[in-house]
Amino acid sequence: MYALIDANNFYVSCERAFNRKLSNVPVLVLSNNDGCVISRSQEVKNLGIKMGEPFFKIQSIVEKNNVVVFSSNYELYGDMSHRLHQILREFSPEVEIYSIDEAFIRILPLQNGMNYLQYAKNIKNTISQYLSLPVGIGVGRTKTLSKIANHLAKKSEGICILDSEEKENTALKSTPIEEVWGIGRQYSKFLRKKIINTAWDFIQMPESWILKNMTKVGLKTLQELKGFPRIDLEEVRPKKQGIATTRSFSQKTDDFANVQEAIATHASRCSEKLRRQNSIATYLTVFIHTDPFAEHDSQYYNSKTLALPIPTNSQLEIVKFALKALNLIFEKGFYYKKAGVIVTELMDENSVQGNLFYEFDTTKHSNLMGKLDEINKKYGKDTVKLAIMGQNKKWQLKREYLSPRYTTNWDEIIEVKAE
DNA sequence: TCTGGGGTCCTAGGACCC
DNA sequence: TCTGGGGTCCTAGGACCC
Numbered sequence: 001m002y003a004l005i006d007a008n009n010f011y012v013s014c015e016r017a018f019n020r021k022l023s024n025v026p027v028l029v030l031s032n033n034d035g036c037v038i039s040r041s042q043e044v045k046n047l048g049i050k051m052g053e054p055f056f057k058i059q060s061i062v063e064k065n066n067v068v069v070f071s072s073n074y075e076l077y078g079d080m081s082h083r084l085h086q087i088l089r090e091f092s093p094e095v096e097i098y099s100i101d102e103a104f105i106r107i108l109p110l111q112n113g114m115n116y117l118q119y120a121k122n123i124k125n126t127i128s129q130y131l132s133l134p135v136g137i138g139v140g141r142t143k144t145l146s147k148i149a150n151h152l153a154k155k156s157e158g159i160c161i162l163d164s165e166e167k168e169n170t171a172l173k174s175t176p177i178e179e180v181w182g183i184g185r186q187y188s189k190f191l192r193k194k195i196i197n198t199a200w201d202f203i204q205m206p207e208s209w210i211l212k213n214m215t216k217v218g219l220k221t222l223q224e225l226k227g228f229p230r231i232d233l234e235e236v237r238p239k240k241q242g243i244a245t246t247r248s249f250s251q252k253t254d255d256f257a258n259v260q261e262a263i264a265t266h267a268s269r270c271s272e273k274l275r276r277q278n279s280i281a282t283y284l285t286v287f288i289h290t291d292p293f294a295e296h297d298s299q300y301y302n303s304k305t306l307a308l309p310i311p312t313n314s315q316l317e318i319v320k321f322a323l324k325a326l327n328l329i330f331e332k333g334f335y336y337k338k339a340g341v342i343v344t345e346l347m348d349e350n351s352v353q354g355n356l357f358y359e360f361d362t363t364k365h366s367n368l369m370g371k372l373d374e375i376n377k378k379y380g381k382d383t384v385k386l387a388i389m390g391q392n393k394k395w396q397l398k399r400e401y402l403s404p405r406y407t408t409n410w411d412e413i414i415e416v417k418a419e
Numbered sequence: 420t421c422t423g424g425g426g427t428c429c430t431a432g433g434a435c436c437c
Numbered sequence: 438t439c440t441g442g443g444g445t446c447c448t449a450g451g452a453c454c455c
Contacts, residue, residue, distance in 0.1 A: 031423040038423075056421035072423090099455045184453050215429055217453075244425065293422055340424090398421095 001107045001116065001139055001163070002233070004146040005088060005123060008134045008154075010101035011039035014080045015070050017132040018406045018414055026067040030055055033248050033398045034071055043067075071399035079407045083131055091123050096233045104143055106233055116161045124158060139163065143231045144224035147181040148172070148199065172200040172225065182221040187214060199225055239277045239346065245269040246340025249395035252291050254335050259288060260323060261390035266341040267315075267322035268389060274313035274343060275369060280352060282311045282345035284318060286325035291337035300336075302329040309358035311347055314365035315372070318343070319386060 026043035138149025153160040178188035287303035404412035
C-alpha cells in the first residue's frame with residue numbers, strides 16, 4: 001500500500017505554525033513580487049478569493065475582511081518541508097519527496113496488529129506535534145489511488161484509507177474526472193464530452209480507446225485506478241534535465257544595466273543549482289521580455305541559445321556567456337519586465353570533454369567554485385559574488401509582507417518571553 | 420500602479436540515412 | 438502503365454504536475 005501525505009494550505013500553515021494569532025483568521029500568501037495569491041487559508045477560500053488571483057484585484061476584499069497577507073518566504077517553507085520529510089522517514093524507509101508539501105511512502109507490513117488507520121493517525125499526530133502542520137493522508141493500492149484517497153481525506157478528518165474493493169469503488173464513483181491525478185483540464189473537457197464524468201466512468205473504458213485518445217500516459221492512469229501499480233516510487237530524486245531561473249522585475253525598466261544585473265544574477269543561480277546536483281550544462285538560453293499586461297507599451301520578446309564551448313557549471317563561464325547572449329538580443333527603447341536564464345543538456349560533472357580551440361582550466365574553476373559555495377553556505381547567500389550582479393534594487397523582488405526566517409537564521413529566530 | 424516560477428513526458432512530422 | 442521499405446534523430450507543440 002502507498003500513502004500520500006500532504007500539508008493543507010502549506011505556505012499558510014507554515015506561517016501559522018509560528019504565530020498563534022493567525023489561527024481562525026483569514027490568511028493568504030502571495031507569489032514572487034507579491035503578484036498572485038498562491039496559498040489560502042480556509043477562511044480566504046470562503047471569501048471567494050481564487051488561486052492565482054492577482055493581488056491588486058482583491059485588495060478591497062482583503063482590507064474589508066482583515067485578511068492577513070504574506071509574501072512568499074521560501075526559506076521558511078523549504079526548511080519546514082525538509083523537517084516534514086525527515087519525520088516521514090521515521091515511519092517508512094521508502095519515501096518519495098514529490099513536492100514541497102507532498103510525499104508518497106510505501107507502507108511496509110504493519111506490526112503488532114496495527115491497522116492502516118492507526119498508522120496514518122500516528123503520522124498525522126506526530127507531524128502536528130513536531131511542526132504544528134495539519135496534513136491529509138490518503139492510503140491506497142497505487143499512487144494514483146492514494147491521491148484519490150488524499151482528496152477524500154479533506155472531507156473526513158484528514159485521513160482516508162482505501163483498503164477494500166468496496167471502498168475503492170465508492171471512492172471512484174464520487175471522484176470527478178478532473179480530480180484524478182494525471183488528468184488535467186484538456187482531457188477533462190474531452191472526457192466530459194464523452195460522458196465520462198467520474199473516475200469510475202473512466203475505468204469502464206477499454207484500454208485500446210484510452211491508448212488511442214490519451215497516449216500511454218492515460219493508459220497508466222487507467223491501470224493505476226484499477227489497482228495495478230504502474231508508477232513507481234522514486235526514492236532517489238532524479239537529477240534535473242534542465243534548470244531555469246527566471247523572474248519578473250519589481251518595476252519594469254529600459255536600462256541595460258538593470259537587465260544585465262538581473263541576467264548575471266539568474267545565471268549565477270543556475271550555476272549554483274547545477275553544482276548542487278553535480279551537473280554541467282551544454283547549452284544556455286537567455287530570454288527577456290516586456291510586460292504583456294501593459295497594453296500601451298510596445299512589446300518585445302526575444303531569446304538566444306548559445307552552446308557553451310566546454311560544458312560547465314562555473315559561475316564565471318555561465319555568467320559570461322549569458323551576458324554575451326543578452327547583448328545579442330537586447331534592444332534599446334523597450335520597458336523590460338522579465339528575464340531568465342535556462343541551462344539544458346545537462347551532463348554529469350565528471351564527463352567533461354575538452355575543446356581544443358578553447359582555453360579553459362576546468363580544475364581551476366571547479367576548485368574556485370567549491371570554495372565559493374563553501375563560503376556562501378557558511379556566511380549566507382551572496383557573501384561573495386560577482387560585481388556585475390550589482391546592488392541595484394530596481395529589478396529585485398518586491399516582498400512587502402515577508403515574515404521572519406524563523407528556522408534558518410539566528411537573527412530571526414522566534415523569541416519567547418516569560419511574563 | 421499592480422498579473423509567479425518552476426518542472427516532466429509523449430507524439431507527430433520532417434529531415435535525413437541506407 | 439509502372440515509382441520500396443526500412444530505419445534514426447530532432448523539434449515543436451501539447452499534455453500534465455506542483
